[in-house]
Amino acid sequence: MAVMPGATAPPDRVPAAGRHAGVVFSDDREWAGHLCAFVRGGLERDEQVQYFADTTDPGRVLRTLTDAGIDAAAAVTRGQLSVSTAAQTYLAGAGFDPDEMIGLWYDALEAALARGHRGLRAIGEMAWGARDTAGADRLLEYELRIHHEVFARLPLTAWCFYDRRLLPDAQVRVLAGAHLSHRGETVADPALRVAPLAGRPGLLMSGSAGYDTRDTVAAAAAAVRGAPAQRMELDLSALRHLDAASLAALADAAAGRPGGPSLRIRQAPPSLRRLLELFPELGAAVEVVDR
Structure with a gap:
C-alpha cells in the first residue's frame, strides 16, 4: 500500500466535497464544454493541469482547447498542461490498484508545488472501467476512498469523465453516485x-x-x-x-x-x-x- 506523506499542502479554500466531481455527458459538445471550462480555470489559477485520456486521442484534446481560444501549446511548453493516457497513469502497472493511484496523487501534487504552481487539477476519462481490464472491478472502491484519503488533505481538484456512450447506464449511476459533487447530465439514483x-x-x-x-x-x-x-x-x-x-x-x-x-x-x-x-x-x- 502506498505510504502517504505525513505533511500535506494547505487545503484549498474550496471544500473537499466540491473538488472531486463526477461529470456525465453523452456527446462531443458537452465533453468539449466541460474540458475547456476546467482547463481554463486551472490555467488562470496557476494550477498545473493534467488530462488522462482513455478513448480520446491526446492530440484532439489539445486541438479542442486551442479552438476554444486557450493557448494549449504554450501551457504544454511551460509544463503547466499535460495530456497523457490511462495506460500511462491509472493502468500503468499490472492493473488498476487504488492504493498505488492514491499514492500517485500525492507524488503528482508534490511535483506541481515544487514547480511553483498553486495546486493541481486533473481530468480522468473513466471508460476503461467498463472493459475487461485488470483491477477495473476496484474502481468504485477507489472513488469511495479518495474523498477522505486525497481531497480532504490536498489542494487538488479532479473531474471524473463518464461518457454515457461508452459506459452502461447502471454503472454510470453507481459511479456518479459515489461523488459528492456532480456536473453535466443528471442521472437517476442506482x-x-x-x-x-x-x-x-x-x-x-x-x-x-x-x-x-x-x-x-x-x-x-x-x-x-x-x-x-x-x-x-x-x-x-x-x-x-x-x-x-x-x-x-x-x-x-x-x-x-x-x-x-x-x-x-x-x-x-x-x-x-x-x-x-x-x-x-x-x-x-x-x-x-x-x-
Whole structure:
C-alpha cells in the first residue's frame, strides 16, 4: 500500500466535497464544454493541469482547447498542461490498484508545488472501467476512498469523465453516485448508492442491498477495510433493505480492520444487530449507535 506523506499542502479554500466531481455527458459538445471550462480555470489559477485520456486521442484534446481560444501549446511548453493516457497513469502497472493511484496523487501534487504552481487539477476519462481490464472491478472502491484519503488533505481538484456512450447506464449511476459533487447530465439514483460522508471518514448507503447489488456492496466493504482512518462510520439511515450476504460482507470488512471497535454503524437495521449478536467476533470491531 502506498505510504502517504505525513505533511500535506494547505487545503484549498474550496471544500473537499466540491473538488472531486463526477461529470456525465453523452456527446462531443458537452465533453468539449466541460474540458475547456476546467482547463481554463486551472490555467488562470496557476494550477498545473493534467488530462488522462482513455478513448480520446491526446492530440484532439489539445486541438479542442486551442479552438476554444486557450493557448494549449504554450501551457504544454511551460509544463503547466499535460495530456497523457490511462495506460500511462491509472493502468500503468499490472492493473488498476487504488492504493498505488492514491499514492500517485500525492507524488503528482508534490511535483506541481515544487514547480511553483498553486495546486493541481486533473481530468480522468473513466471508460476503461467498463472493459475487461485488470483491477477495473476496484474502481468504485477507489472513488469511495479518495474523498477522505486525497481531497480532504490536498489542494487538488479532479473531474471524473463518464461518457454515457461508452459506459452502461447502471454503472454510470453507481459511479456518479459515489461523488459528492456532480456536473453535466443528471442521472437517476442506482438501486444501491454508496457515497463518502462529507464531514468524517465513512460511507453513506442508501437504497436496497441484495443479490443484484452485490458488486456495489463488495466495493463498499473493500473501502471500509482498506481505508487508513483510525475510525470509520457507516451511515445506514437511508438503507431500506440489507440481505444476509451483504450483512456478512460488511461485518467481515469491519472485523478485518486493525485495532478495537474501528467501525461505527449508525442506524443499523435489526437484521444487522442480530448478526452481530450471533457472531460476537464480528461485533468486536463494531460500535452501533442510534443517533
